[in-house]
Amino acid sequence: MSKKSRRPIEQIYSRVGPVYNFIYGKVLFNEGRRTAIDLLEIESGNRVLEVGVGTGLTLPIYPSDCEVIGIDLSKSMLEEAEDLIRKQHIENSTVQVMNANRLEFSDNHFDRVLGNLFISATSNPVGALNEMKRVCKPGGHLVLMNHFRSKNRLVAKVEALIGPLAKQIGFDSALDLQELLTAANLKVKCTRKVNLFDMWTAVSMVNEKEEV
Numbered sequence: 660m661s662k663k664s665r666r667p668i669e670q671i672y673s674r675v676g677p678v679y680n681f682i683y684g685k686v687l688f689n690e691g692r693r694t695a696i697d698l699l700e701i702e703s704g705n706r707v708l709e710v711g712v713g714t715g716l717t718l719p720i721y722p723s724d725c726e727v728i729g730i731d732l733s734k735s736m737l738e739e740a741e742d743l744i745r746k747q748h749i750e751n752s753t754v755q756v757m758n759a760n761r762l763e764f765s766d767n768h769f770d771r772v773l774g775n776l777f778i779s780a781t782s783n784p785v786g787a788l789n790e791m792k793r794v795c796k797p798g799g800h801l802v803l804m805n806h807f808r809s810k811n812r813l814v815a816k817v818e819a820l821i822g823p824l825a826k827q828i829g830f831d832s833a834l835d836l837q838e839l840l841t842a843a844n845l846k847v848k849c850t851r852k853v854n855l856f857d858m859w860t861a862v863s864m865v866n867e868k869e870e871v
């Protein structure tokens with residue numbers, strides 16, 4: 660995708676690589692990142708895709724006996740991830756610049772697919788979920804960890820009100836989980852509330868697509 664045709668929500672991350680970890684770092688979000696990895700139920704030898712891997716803050720948390728490929732649109736975020744891989748000698752992970760809406764992998768290539776704080780930071784979340792399903796094996800696990808629209812009407816109103824500001828800093832504050840999953844034809848296996856005030860949710864789904 661050319662820079663010109665990118666929507667602003669994605670453009671934000673082409674600039675914030677070096678400062679991202681101060682905002683979205685370990686203190687606020689690693690509880691959710693760890694829970695998301697638990698929900699993946701990774702088995703030894705599994706091939707795992709992480710979409711929107713960003714600066715790679717999840718990479719040190721994966722078990723060492725799986726293979727992890729992280730993809731992201733933003734070169735600046737991935738430069739930080741590459742730095743982390745080098746500094747922490749993370750031998751099972753690699754990262755690549757790629758658009759989650761056009762994954763350059765064959766069908767059923769991965770056992771597990773994860774998106775942390777990603778699905779509300781992309782302009783075509785349903786398109787990305789369809790691609791995540793396509794590259795994940797039938798019966799494989801898909802996990803998202805994200806903030807979704809609150810079921811509390813008052814909170815949901817506030818989320819809608821701050822929507823324009825949230826988009827300026829890189830996310831959709833009012834993404835509805837149920838609408839999203841219905842559009843992508845996915846069913847929830849289990850959910851866990853995570854991070855500050857339990858305002859984020861880790862959602863696990865089994866890829867129920869037909870064998871191809």
Ligand SMILES: C[S@@+](CC[C@H](N)C(=O)[O-])C[C@H]1O[C@@H](n2cnc3c(N)ncnc32)[C@H](O)[C@@H]1O
Binds near residue numbers: 669683731758
């Ligand atoms: C809020 S950051 C989350 C990063 C990381 N997962 C974490 O836990 O810190 C969202 C990331 O999604 C990436 N992103 C947004 N749209 C994308 C797309 N269509 N394809 C790949 N990456 C995308 C952004 O570049 C950004 O790095």
